Amino acid sequence: MLSCRDVTTLLARDELSAAPLRRRLGVRLHLFMCEHCRRFSREITAIGSAMRGATRDDDLAARAERIADRLGEEIARLGGPGSDGTGPAGRPDGSGGSDQAQDL
Amino acid sequence: MGEDAALTRQIQQRQPAALDRVVRDVLPSLLRAARTAGLDADRADDVAQATLLVFLRRAHEFDGRARASTWLHGILVHKIAAERRALRREDGRDDIEDVIDARFDAAGAWTRPPCAPVLDVVRDELRRRIADCLEGVPDRQRLAFTLREVEGFDTAELCKILAVSPNNLGVLLYRARHRLRECLESTGVSGSADAVL
Numbered sequence: 042m043l044s045c046r047d048v049t050t051l052l053a054r055d056e057l058s059a060a061p062l063r064r065r066l067g068v069r070l071h072l073f074m075c076e077h078c079r080r081f082s083r084e085i086t087a088i089g090s091a092m093r094g095a096t097r098d099d100d101l102a103a104r105a106e107r108i109a110d111r112l113g114e115e116i117a118r119l120g121g122p123g124s125d126g127t128g129p130a131g132r133p134d135g136s137g138g139s140d141q142a143q144d145l
Numbered sequence: 146m147g148e149d150a151a152l153t154r155q156i157q158q159r160q161p162a163a164l165d166r167v168v169r170d171v172l173p174s175l176l177r178a179a180r181t182a183g184l185d186a187d188r189a190d191d192v193a194q195a196t197l198l199v200f201l202r203r204a205h206e207f208d209g210r211a212r213a214s215t216w217l218h219g220i221l222v223h224k225i226a227a228e229r230r231a232l233r234r235e236d237g238r239d240d241i242e243d244v245i246d247a248r249f250d251a252a253g254a255w256t257r258p259p260c261a262p263v264l265d266v267v268r269d270e271l272r273r274r275i276a277d278c279l280e281g282v283p284d285r286q287r288l289a290f291t292l293r294e295v296e297g298f299d300t301a302e303l304c305k306i307l308a309v310s311p312n313n314l315g316v317l318l319y320r321a322r323h324r325l326r327e328c329l330e331s332t333g334v335s336g337s338a339d340a341v342l
Contacts (some may be wrong), residue, residue, distance in 0.1 A: 044253025053322040054315035055293065059300070077258035084259060085322045088329070091271045092294040098177055100186065105172040108194050109165070112201065116164045119201050 042068045048078045053085060153209030164245060168197055171214045175221055181291040182232055183224050183284040196221045212306060215298065218306040222288070232284050239283075241324050259330065271329075278328035282321055289314060290321035291313050 048071045051057050072079050095116060155163035175196060179189035199220050200213075212333065226232045250256050266274065279287055289307060292298050297307065303314055 044182075044249075045255045046249040046253030050319065053319040055300070055318050056315060068303055077255045080259050081201050081326075084326055084329075088272065088275060088322065088325050089294040091268060091275055092291065094268075094272045098173075098180070101173055101176050104178070104186065104190055105169070105176055108190060108197070109169045109172055112194065112197055113165060115159050115198065115201055119164075 043071050043080050045071075045075060048072065048075070049081050052078075052082050150209065152213075153207065156204050156207045159201075159204050162200060166212050167200070167217075171217050172197070174214065175217060177295065178221060178288065178292060179225060181284075182222070182288045182325065183229060184225065192221060192224050195212055196254075211302065214296075215302045215305055218292065218298070219294075219308070222306055222308070229284065232288070239320055241320050241327070244327055245323050259326070274329055274332055275325065278325050278332070281328055282324050286317045286321035286324070289317035290325075293318060311338060 048068055051060065051064070051068060057068060060068075072082060154165060156167065172193060175193040176189050179192045180186065182313075184192060189260075196217060200207075200217055209217065222232070248255060248257050282290070285307075289303065292303055292306065300311055300314065304311055307314065307317075309317070
């Protein structure tokens with residue numbers, strides 16, 4: 042039987058969708074019976090969706106535009122011969138070791 | 146989850162139109178993330194630009210297995226963490242754990258159930274309060290939570306971006322959510338009911 046702490050931890054860690062069916066059903070049953078955990082669940086959902094309007098980014102679009110314009114010069118320079126708008130079929134595949142694994 | 150094949154090829158070939166599109170698509174979310182991680186607007190601009198320069202120079206290495214935006218956010222976080230200790234530090238002990246402990250008894254049942262007015266606040270008011278409460282959330286937790294809720298990255302993408310294990314990510318999200326909820330509860334409101342959901 043899952044405790045309130047188990048249930049809220051699963052919810053807060055975002056682990057429910059990846060949990061086994063049995064665990065998910067256990068949580069559902071618990072939420073059905075427990076008003077407090079239901080409230081907790083509704084609260085963190087509401088916080089998550091309100092987050093989308095909570096970041097302060099008034100000047101963001103203008104700044105993004107400026108940076109993109111600056112980078113445009115770099116793009117034109119880097120593009121170089123063979124890729125200045127000649128279309129996707131212009132080059133044979135694998136010209137730059139492109140299937141080299143790239144992890145960060 | 147990966148990028149579509151045509152775009153991947155165009156990026157690898159450094160086609161200006163494709164690179165420009167990626168840059169413009171992803172810039173707002175990079176700026177938001179950099180600010181979320183605790184940088185001021187000017188430094189956020191610098192880091193986002195530096196990140197995109199890395200991307201442009203290494204575009205031929207892009208393999209399309211992950212979305213370009215996942216790759217880019219990974220570079221961004223790496224760059225910020227190189228400067229900011231707060232972002233690099235793994236979360237060890239955190240005092241929010243004591244607050245959470247006090248909420249439950251030994252059997253894991255609520256001793257102090259949520260009595261927050263969180264749901265009773267009108268949405269704009271909730272947003273304003275969240276923006277205030279976010280300032281009290283450690284940078285790394287705030288970044289993880291924002292990338293999830295605002296930018297919509299899934300668990301695998303977030304683990305890649307933040308270079309953490311799924312378990313570690315869970316801890317970050319768990320602490321951020323509890324912190325925000327506790328903060329909102331403690332600010333107390335006498336708002337009107339049922340306005341949010």
